[in-house]
Amino acid sequence: MSENLTLPAQQGSTDGAPSTTETLLEVEGLTKHFPIYGGFPIKRKVGAVQAVDGVDLTVGVGESLGLVGESGCGKSTTGRLITRLLEPTGGRITYRGQDITHAKRKQLAPVRSEIQMIFQDPYSSLNPRQTVGSIIKSPMEVNGINPAGGREKKVRELLELVGLNPEHYNRFPHEFSGGQRQRIGVARALALNPKLIVADEPVSALDVSIQAQVINLLQKVQDELGIAFLFIAHDLAVVRHFSQRVAVMYLGKVVEVGDRESIYNRPRHPYTHALLSAVPEVRVDEEEQRERIRLSGDVPSPISPPSGCRFRTRCWKAQDKCATEEPPLVQISGNREGHLTACHFPEDPTTEARDEDVVLDPALKALEDSAGKE
Amino acid sequence: MTTLTKTEDSPAPTGPESFLSVRDLKVRFSTEDGIVKAVDGLSFDVERGKTLGIVGESGSGKSVTNLTILGLHNPRTTTIEGEIVLDGQELVTAAEKDLERLRGNKMAMIFQDPLTALSPYYTVGRQLSEPFMKHTGASKKEARDRAVQMLEKVGIPQPKTRFDDYPHQFSGGMRQRAMIAMALMCDPDLLIADEPTTALDVTVQAQILDLLKDLQQEFGSAIIFITHDLGVIANMADDLLVMYAGRAVERGSTKEVLGRPSHPYTWGLLSSMPRLDGDINEELTPIPGSPPSLLNPPTGCPFHPRCAYKDQVAGTLCTDSRPPLAPGRAAACHLTAEQKQTIFIDKIQPRLR
Numbered sequence: 001m002s003e004n005l006t007l008p009a010q011q012g013s014t015d016g017a018p019s020t021t022e023t024l025l026e027v028e029g030l031t032k033h034f035p036i037y038g039g040f041p042i043k044r045k046v047g048a049v050q051a052v053d054g055v056d057l058t059v060g061v062g063e064s065l066g067l068v069g070e071s072g073c074g075k076s077t078t079g080r081l082i083t084r085l086l087e088p089t090g091g092r093i094t095y096r097g098q099d100i101t102h103a104k105r106k107q108l109a110p111v112r113s114e115i116q117m118i119f120q121d122p123y124s125s126l127n128p129r130q131t132v133g134s135i136i137k138s139p140m141e142v143n144g145i146n147p148a149g150g151r152e153k154k155v156r157e158l159l160e161l162v163g164l165n166p167e168h169y170n171r172f173p174h175e176f177s178g179g180q181r182q183r184i185g186v187a188r189a190l191a192l193n194p195k196l197i198v199a200d201e202p203v204s205a206l207d208v209s210i211q212a213q214v215i216n217l218l219q220k221v222q223d224e225l226g227i228a229f230l231f232i233a234h235d236l237a238v239v240r241h242f243s244q245r246v247a248v249m250y251l252g253k254v255v256e257v258g259d260r261e262s263i264y265n266r267p268r269h270p271y272t273h274a275l276l277s278a279v280p281e282v283r284v285d286e287e288e289q290r291e292r293i294r295l296s297g298d299v300p301s302p303i304s305p306p307s308g309c310r311f312r313t314r315c316w317k318a319q320d321k322c323a324t325e326e327p328p329l330v331q332i333s334g335n336r337e338g339h340l341t342a343c344h345f346p347e348d349p350t351t352e353a354r355d356e357d358v359v360l361d362p363a364l365k366a367l368e369d370s371a372g373k374e
Numbered sequence: 375m376t377t378l379t380k381t382e383d384s385p386a387p388t389g390p391e392s393f394l395s396v397r398d399l400k401v402r403f404s405t406e407d408g409i410v411k412a413v414d415g416l417s418f419d420v421e422r423g424k425t426l427g428i429v430g431e432s433g434s435g436k437s438v439t440n441l442t443i444l445g446l447h448n449p450r451t452t453t454i455e456g457e458i459v460l461d462g463q464e465l466v467t468a469a470e471k472d473l474e475r476l477r478g479n480k481m482a483m484i485f486q487d488p489l490t491a492l493s494p495y496y497t498v499g500r501q502l503s504e505p506f507m508k509h510t511g512a513s514k515k516e517a518r519d520r521a522v523q524m525l526e527k528v529g530i531p532q533p534k535t536r537f538d539d540y541p542h543q544f545s546g547g548m549r550q551r552a553m554i555a556m557a558l559m560c561d562p563d564l565l566i567a568d569e570p571t572t573a574l575d576v577t578v579q580a581q582i583l584d585l586l587k588d589l590q591q592e593f594g595s596a597i598i599f600i601t602h603d604l605g606v607i608a609n610m611a612d613d614l615l616v617m618y619a620g621r622a623v624e625r626g627s628t629k630e631v632l633g634r635p636s637h638p639y640t641w642g643l644l645s646s647m648p649r650l651d652g653d654i655n656e657e658l659t660p661i662p663g664s665p666p667s668l669l670n671p672p673t674g675c676p677f678h679p680r681c682a683y684k685d686q687v688a689g690t691l692c693t694d695s696r697p698p699l700a701p702g703r704a705a706a707c708h709l710t711a712e713q714k715q716t717i718f719i720d721k722i723q724p725r726l727r
């Protein structure tokens with residue numbers, strides 16, 4: 001069985017200079033509903049958490065696509081569906097022209113080694129009873145890969161690549177700090193020469209001074225090895241730094257996607273505006289003012305998401321049409337190629353301060369109104 | 375806003391002295407591995423109605439400092455030296471009974487994770503009213519009215535019915551709002567917010583930060599705001615204290631510290647952070663290495679193993695002697711003022727745009 005699995009660089013290794021337009025991964029209408037069971041005495045399905053509900057994405061060869069959104073918007077689930085750690089409810093995942101949506105274990109085996117994952121928490125994603133060497137080696141063992149010079153040599157090379165001392169081969173994870181552990185996670189993901197890495201919040205568990213180390217490492221890996229990334233994070237500044245294209249998710253749907261410049265400087269979807277305006281920034285000179293938008297409340301429950309546009313319950317521009325008709329993800333006039341927005345009433349493409357702040361939060365509004373009167 | 379009379383008689387404020395003053399605070403924990411010097415010689419002041427921001431990485435002692443102010447440490451394993459004076463009252467040597475009278479009344483805390491800080495067993499309303507009844511001797515009815523009023527103030531919809539809900543029925547943002555309401559129940563003079571928005575989403579974080587700012591204007595409390603996020607602190611604090619390995623390394627007004635930082639650690643923090651409007655092609659400059667263990671912190675300046683500028687200091691000053699932090703706007707570093715100025719202008723400022 002292991003013979004047909006040894007596929008480190010199968011089908012036409014395009015290691016040279018891959019054209020950026022080539023699509024590596026294509027996701028269409030990806031859906032994941034987690035069933036909720038209830039009732040007595042016979043439990044039956046009473047509803048579903050619509051974690052991901054019709055997501056379309058493409059990741060080009062060697063490209064980094066950032067996926068941002070608040071907790072519960074389905075970005076991690078999307079990542080896990082793409083790596084097939086979860087079984088999709090619907091939709092299509094195409095990897096290099098091969099449909100892997102419901103591929104069987106055997107069919108998936110060669111693809112699995114090309115799509116790797118980096119997890120968020122470096123403390124729970126490494127087995128405390130295994131040495132660093134065996135953690136990084138095990139993907140190669142599972143896939144029956146025998147690199148030239150032996151697996152141990154490869155592991156040492158990987159350790160060096162991610163900036164760890166190769167002599168630490170026999171150490172255990174607890175002997176490393178958080179940032180070093182995340183480097184071990186990166187080395188493990190690189191062990192199989194992947195084409196795509198799904199990085200699920202790879203730096204959010206780390207300290208500020210360590211974050212930059214890991215971001216730089218990932219950037220180096222991307223540049224040198226030409227690996228495509230699906231970079232899932234909630235920190236908009238980190239995503240902007242790392243990803244050429246960015247998709248913004250809200251409640252299981254992509255609401256806006258485009259190149260970095262478009263999303264950060266010319267956003268059209270109100271949610272993207274709100275998200276950008278909420279990012280706390282180190283700004284001591286208050287020369288150029290950015291817009292200030294304060295939404296009210298939290299993200300609605302994905303068990304019974306709002307009809308039509310899902311953002312309408314927190315949107316200041318919502319009208320009747322938003323409740324009845326779901327806005328399609330399309331290119332709005334005036335937008336660049338590839339900049340798609342799902343909104344009936346898009347905003348102006350600027351992030352500069354508005355004439356009047358949008359403050360939807362009732363408590364904030366009350367406090368600010370009373371302060372203004374005095 | 376109803377002003378409620380406090381049960382304890384507060385001594386008249388003695389001149390323009392600071393409201394809370396911490397002097398040379400040392401906190402040590404004895405653990406199996408040895409003695410952890412969590413806080414090592416920390417001094418700061420907070421004025422009434424002002425916000426002091428404390429930034430630092432995990433393990434820099436910022437939370438420990440504030441738990442010590444509230445007297446929430448384990449007395450069996452902790453040794454505390456130094457002075458904490460709140461409005462003329464010494465807290466380090468104060469009896470547990472006196473502290474009890476202050477906690478939740480004159481000083482209150484907002485914790486990081488509202489789900490673990492609220493008891494799942496009691497209704498939100500009960501958790502809000504209880505300290506109020508204890509401290510003011512109010513009746514159940516009065517406490518309920520006050521709690522409902524506070525819940526409304528922090529923006530919980532239908533506060534009358536939400537009063538009887540349990541924490542699990544609240545969303546994350548609402549729980550944090552309830553925590554803020556709880557902290558403000560007794561109209562405290564000092565509010566300690568320990569990473570109050572770290573567990574929240576950005577849009578909710580922005581709401582909570584603005585809410586805290588507006589509430590402070592209304593209540594006039596002093597706030598100690600602890601966070602690791604320089605962006606958050608830039609919007610919140612009047613003064614700033616940068617902590618590293620249990621010590622303050624830089625102090626000053628927020629504008630000064632973030633606009634013209636003068637400690638290598640602060641430089642490192644600022645240049646390792648990606649910005650929304652920064653240059654994309656510019657690589658981030660991380661601080662090398664990792665934070666030191668507090669079991670045996672480095673000798674001399676605790677930052678010297680990670681410092682990129684220590685070779686500019688003559689001799690072995692950095693490894694031998696600990697740089698003092700002068701009062702006022704200062705940085706604890708052996709570099710001379712001119713050196714700092716040149717380094718900042720040549721190397722740091724371009725990166726900060």
